Amino acid sequence: MRDTRAELLIQAETLVRGRGYAGFSYADLAAAVGIRKASIHHHFPSKVDLGAALVAAYAARYAAALEAIRTEVADGPGRIEAYGQLYLGGVEQGLGCLCAALAIEGEALPERLRRAIAAFFADHLAWLEAVLRAGQADGSVRAGTDPAALARYVIATLEGALLMERLFASPDAFRGTLAVLVDGLRPR
Amino acid sequence: MRDTRAELLIQAETLVRGRGYAGFSYADLAAAVGIRKASIHHHFPSKVDLGAALVAAYAARYAAALEAIRTEVADGPGRIEAYGQLYLGGVEQGLGCLCAALAIEGEALPERLRRAIAAFFADHLAWLEAVLRAGQADGSVRAGTDPAALARYVIATLEGALLMERLFASPDAFRGTLAVLVDGLRPR
DNA sequence: GAAAATCTACCTACCTAATGGTAGACAAGA
DNA sequence: TCTTGTCTACCATTAGGTAGGTAGATTTTC
Numbered sequence: 376m377r378d379t380r381a382e383l384l385i386q387a388e389t390l391v392r393g394r395g396y397a398g399f400s401y402a403d404l405a406a407a408v409g410i411r412k413a414s415i416h417h418h419f420p421s422k423v424d425l426g427a428a429l430v431a432a433y434a435a436r437y438a439a440a441l442e443a444i445r446t447e448v449a450d451g452p453g454r455i456e457a458y459g460q461l462y463l464g465g466v467e468q469g470l471g472c473l474c475a476a477l478a479i480e481g482e483a484l485p486e487r488l489r490r491a492i493a494a495f496f497a498d499h500l501a502w503l504e505a506v507l508r509a510g511q512a513d514g515s516v517r518a519g520t521d522p523a524a525l526a527r528y529v530i531a532t533l534e535g536a537l538l539m540e541r542l543f544a545s546p547d548a549f550r551g552t553l554a555v556l557v558d559g560l561r562p563r
Numbered sequence: 564m565r566d567t568r569a570e571l572l573i574q575a576e577t578l579v580r581g582r583g584y585a586g587f588s589y590a591d592l593a594a595a596v597g598i599r600k601a602s603i604h605h606h607f608p609s610k611v612d613l614g615a616a617l618v619a620a621y622a623a624r625y626a627a628a629l630e631a632i633r634t635e636v637a638d639g640p641g642r643i644e645a646y647g648q649l650y651l652g653g654v655e656q657g658l659g660c661l662c663a664a665l666a667i668e669g670e671a672l673p674e675r676l677r678r679a680i681a682a683f684f685a686d687h688l689a690w691l692e693a694v695l696r697a698g699q700a701d702g703s704v705r706a707g708t709d710p711a712a713l714a715r716y717v718i719a720t721l722e723g724a725l726l727m728e729r730l731f732a733s734p735d736a737f738r739g740t741l742a743v744l745v746d747g748l749r750p751r
Numbered sequence: 752g753a754a755a756a757t758c759t760a761c762c763t764a765c766c767t768a769a770t771g772g773t774a775g776a777c778a779a780g781a
Numbered sequence: 782t783c784t785t786g787t788c789t790a791c792c793a794t795t796a797g798g799t800a801g802g803t804a805g806a807t808t809t810t811c
Contacts, residue, residue, distance in 0.1 A: 469670065478729075535718065
């Protein structure tokens with residue numbers, strides 16, 4: 376059996392991450408999946424519905440990855456390093472962050488999607504803050520800076536590096552930035 | 564006398580930085596400037612022409628700002644701090660980076676524009692590298708890390724912070740990230 | 752210096768293709 | 782038989798872009 380809905384989500388994610396939310400159309404998606412345009416509306420009545428489902432699936436995948444990192448990696452810098460590796464895949468495949476693609480639309484983004492990506496970032500910030508706080512407690516992360524501020528700084532660096540290094544198709548440069556980032560978190 | 568071309572550039576920049584390149588149309592721009600859609604084509608025959616002019620103007624403004632920083636601020640961290648302040652304005656006005664808005668379009672972006680924004684980032688990277696190298700030489704910037712890698716890391720952090728903090732409409736959080744960034748550049 | 756030609760900046764009217772979305776038919780499974 | 786998934790055939794709107802014209806300024810020519 377063929378799970379068309381799942382296939383639609385996969386292809387749509389690739390399109391949005393590759394060309395932006397406003398930059399892809401139902402016609403593109405139909406062609407990518409091998410289905411007629413109207414059939415997409417059966418699964419996702421409107422483009423906003425599709426966008427919301429995309430963010431939900433993306434967030435769920437990340438949530439699972441974050442959970443895995445927390446159980447498999449013990450120290451703070453190691454966890455941030457592993458977190459950064461999640462972004463690296465995007466650089467290697469030439470795909471940006473789904474939520475960055477949506478965030479760029481700013482005021483034109485439907486409120487529902489804006490809330491969804493804000494929640495995505497808020498979740499990551501909370502996870503990072505907890506990881507950094509624990510790292511400060513066990514001495515693996517340098518103390519003296521508010522973990523919440525550090526969390527924002529970590530996400531910003533990785534999102535920005537993904538944005539720029541995808542343009543330059545330069546995974547090595549991304550790794551370099553990740554190294555500088557992680558190194559700066561270690562105690563001095 | 565009314566300089567329509569300049570007005571078009573101003574309004575178009577606001578639109579692109581506010582909603583993305585694919586997210587604005589000649590009709591939007593015509594309405595913003597108070598001119599007919601067809602008249603825009605007199606100044607900018609195609610949307611790509613407009614986009615290229617936008618990047619050129621944006622890059623020129625930045626180039627002037629970078630030059631000013633170099634003459635007015637002496638130490639490395641101070642210069643990076645001043646550089647970061649340039650991004651802060653975007654957060655305060657709810658406008659992203661023009662080149663980030665274009666970069667998100669990825670593969671769908673016309674080659675000409677891709678080259679233009681790559682040059683934009685390359686210029687900034689060169690400036691930052693020189694600033695950081697000078698800072699390492701005069702002892703105001705921590706040594707031990709390749710200035711080129713440091714430059715990429717600086718841009719990434721600021722671009723990412725602008726992207727995220729604009730979404731959260733949080734200039735204070737941007738300032739916090741900038742502080743963490745600059746502080747990390749100081750000698751230990 | 753006047754007349755003619757040219758250029759600039761805008762206009763109305765239109766074009767074709769693409770946009771997101773809808774209506775209704777039809778076939779396969781449970 | 783009712784639901785699910787897909788189809789064809791539409792729809793109105795918007796996209797970027799073009800054709801051709803006009804009023805006013807500027808330049809060229811006699």
